[in-house]
Amino acid sequence: MASAPSSTTDGIHLPDTARDLVKILVAGPFGVGKTTLIDSVSEIRPLHTEELLSEASAQVDDLDGVREKSTTTVAIDFGRISLPGGIVLYLFGTPGQERFRSLWEDIAYGALGALVLVDSRRIDASFDVLGLVEETGLPYAVAFNAFPDAPDHHTDAQLRAALDLEPGTPMVTCDARDANASIDALLALVHHLIDRHPPEHR
Amino acid sequence: MTGRRAGRPLVPAYLSTGGVTRSSRPQLERLSVLTGSRLPVPAGPSAGLPAAALSLLDALDGGSLTVVEAAALLRLPVSAVRVLAADLIDRDLASARAPIPPARRFDPDLLKRVADGLRALKHH
Numbered sequence: 001m002a003s004a005p006s007s008t009t010d011g012i013h014l015p016d017t018a019r020d021l022v023k024i025l026v027a028g029p030f031g032v033g034k035t036t037l038i039d040s041v042s043e044i045r046p047l048h049t050e051e052l053l054s055e056a057s058a059q060v061d062d063l064d065g066v067r068e069k070s071t072t073t074v075a076i077d078f079g080r081i082s083l084p085g086g087i088v089l090y091l092f093g094t095p096g097q098e099r100f101r102s103l104w105e106d107i108a109y110g111a112l113g114a115l116v117l118v119d120s121r122r123i124d125a126s127f128d129v130l131g132l133v134e135e136t137g138l139p140y141a142v143a144f145n146a147f148p149d150a151p152d153h154h155t156d157a158q159l160r161a162a163l164d165l166e167p168g169t170p171m172v173t174c175d176a177r178d179a180n181a182s183i184d185a186l187l188a189l190v191h192h193l194i195d196r197h198p199p200e201h202r
Numbered sequence: 203m204t205g206r207r208a209g210r211p212l213v214p215a216y217l218s219t220g221g222v223t224r225s226s227r228p229q230l231e232r233l234s235v236l237t238g239s240r241l242p243v244p245a246g247p248s249a250g251l252p253a254a255a256l257s258l259l260d261a262l263d264g265g266s267l268t269v270v271e272a273a274a275l276l277r278l279p280v281s282a283v284r285v286l287a288a289d290l291i292d293r294d295l296a297s298a299r300a301p302i303p304p305a306r307r308f309d310p311d312l313l314k315r316v317a318d319g320l321r322a323l324k325h326h
Binding site: 012013014016018019020021022023041047048049050051052078081083084085087089090106107109110112179180183184186187190191193194 | 231232233235264265266267268270271273274275277279280281301302303306312313314315316317318319320321322323324325
């Protein structure tokens with residue numbers, strides 16, 4: 001109805017036309033550019049929830065460069081894109097460390113798939129994420145966030161081997177700050193989902 | 203200063219639900235859509251609605267919200283909003299629906315429409 005303010009800047013309420021709400025995880029280690037990518041395509045300013053971490057997580061301490069290591073919560077960013085036909089696509093920035101496993105499962109529930117962001121300067125930081133995605137059975141695509149000082153001497157084949165990707169897993173490079181590049185990365189994932197037929201895992 | 207500049211809720215999360223930790227119905231999903239019923243809220247302390255539940259109702263006044271959006275808006279954990287929303291639903295003050303109507307969840311056409319929609323968003 002006409003009561004909803006139509007200023008799109010803080011229009012957090014769902015449009016009346018919203019019918020099919022779907023989500024894609026934007027997964028990756030801290031600092032890889034998840035929020036940047038979500039911000040570049042989201043119609044709302046990315047929001048976040050504070051999520052409580054379960055215990056039993058303290059021994060894994062690989063939050064390189066991240067302050068407040070003693071915190072018991074983690075912020076999960078998300079954004080939203082309204083598409084024609086009543087589809088609303090949500091993007092959830094999901095950290096992939098083992099310590100977030102139960103949170104991960106809750107967020108991943110019902111997701112179409114995952115776009116795994118990788119920083120080619122520290123590929124090994126993404127191993128945990130890839131492990132969780134594969135365990136969850138979520139179909140995924142890999143996007144290298146193009147940091148300016150990223151090494152460019154690796155071939156696709158080398159990167160694919162380093163990440164132990166299956167031949168069919170899409171691998172793209174994107175600049176997470178750029179909306180078109182981020183959309184292309186999401187499209188690489190969605191096309192992959194279409195190609196693998198209706199999923200039966202969920 | 204008396205403001206809430208740090209963005210910290212005035213009521214700790216564990217008290218926001220009035221001490222209830224488990225919701226009375228099947229788990230709401232993060233993307234379950236909450237809608238206020240716009241029925242008058244019973245007044246008086248006997249109504250027993252925690253302040254955070256009233257805040258949630260207020261937030262739904264402007265339109266529907268997903269569980270996760272309500273949590274972000276109210277600065278509460280998703281788990282707390284699940285409990286609060288379930289309470290409101292039990293009292294017919296709000297309703298929830300699944301993110302996708304069940305019949306559409308495995309609609310093979312859905313992914314194609316997502317792809318078409320994303321493509322249309324690109325700036326050339």
